[in-house]
Amino acid sequence: MNNDKQYMATLRIDGPLLRCGGDWTVNRMSALELWLKQARLPEGRIRIDLSEVRHIDTGGAWLLQRLMLTLEQRQQSVDIRGLSAEARGLLELVRDTAMTPESVPHPHHSGVFEDLGRSSLERARQGMGLLAFIGEMAGVWLGQLRRPTRIRWREIAHELGEAGYKALGIVGLLSFLLGVVIAYQGGVQLRQYAASLFVADLVGLSMVRELAPLITAIIVAGRSGSAYTAQIGTMQVTEEVDALRSMGIAPVELLVLPKLLALIIALPLLTVYADIMGCLGGMVMASVQLDVGFSSYIDRLSVAVNVESYLVGIGKAPVFAAIIVTLGCYQGCQGVGSAESVGRRTTVSVVQSIMAVIVIDAAFSVAFSYFGI
Secondary structure, three states: OOOOOOOOOEEEEEOOEEEEEEEEOHHHOHHHHHHHHHOOOOOOOEEEEEEEEEEEOHHHHHHHHHHHHHHHHOOOOEEEEOOOHHHHHHHHHHHHHOOOOOOOOOOOOOOHHHHHHHHHHHHHHHHHHHHHHHHHHHHHHHHHHHOHHHOOHHHHHHHHHHHOHHHHHHHHHHHHHHHHHHHHHHHHHHHHOOOHHHHHHHHHHHHHHHHHHHHHHHHHHHHHHHHHHHHHHHHHHOOHHHHHHHOOOOHHHHHHHHHHHHHHHHHHHHHHHHHHHHHHHHHHHHHHHOOOOHHHHHHHHHHHOOHHHHHHHHHHHHHHHHHHHHHHHHHHHOOOOOHHHHHHHHHHHHHHHHHHHHHHHHHHHHHHHHHOO
16 A cells, blocks of 8 residues: 555555554544455465554554454464554553454343342342331431431422422312212212212212322322432432532432421321312212202211221321332432433332332221221
8 A cells, every 4th residue: 555645554565564654543544444445465374563653542553453353353363563562552452342243242031030030139129229228218317306407497398389289289189070980989879779868978988098098199109209209310310419418418318308208298188188179079979969968968977987087097198108208219319320210210119109009008908907997
């Protein structure tokens, strides 16, 4: 190959000897790279002489490494001489990091038991991480109890408005419609037995004991739990959480505990609101469909629903709130790398929160039935 330009990367074939010269740098070797694709290299043992090379960078070392791989694949031995210390270091770096056909991972088809084992280990790892997260929350909370001045009341008030006040609309609407549906479906059956008045028992007990706390927790899990995960996950990706740690601020103290305390306060209040709206929806439907007056409905409701049933439903709400905040914030802390990770963690947190709420509610029902509550 002719040296058309001063210091251009060159390679001359002199029998079994390949003489390299010029600057083997990225911006001076494009022509040499094209020439190598068409050149007929000699057979047998090859020697490469780099004594005439002025400068070399990683681009030149990469081209030299690719030339050596081509010769080795043709079962030819290669001997390099004239390597400077710089060229030797770059060639070793490229050789160590270059991708070869042998280094490409091949797809591995795992079996059922291997998949089960991997899944079990991953679930165990996540469980241990969640327990560690709960322990960290408990430690920070105990520290705040010893020093109440560290409690962030402003953040708690803000989260109380976000999770409580702004959720009144959706919680009230769905609870009202749920009461309407229960009264409509139950009223059809009660009318056949001339027991239309007992629709108040049906709506009141089902809403107060089970449906109001459950539907409220599910709404909050989808609305606020996902927001917690997205917020903390985004801060994790943008390294804002690391910035808080570098300033000596515990992320749990600033980002998690205010949400936990706010939701523990807000969810019981939302449950009371859902009770009222659900019973109101049942009362409207009873009046329209069953000709049960408002006064008769309210009188029967006061007899059917006692304080014990009311407290059973309210008592579940703080437990549901703790589950939603813990899972939502924990999944947010696991978000790393990209927005895709944040979206995936948000989906996982909502699904896990709703499943956990339903499972815990079923456990409450079994326990209350066992103790006769």
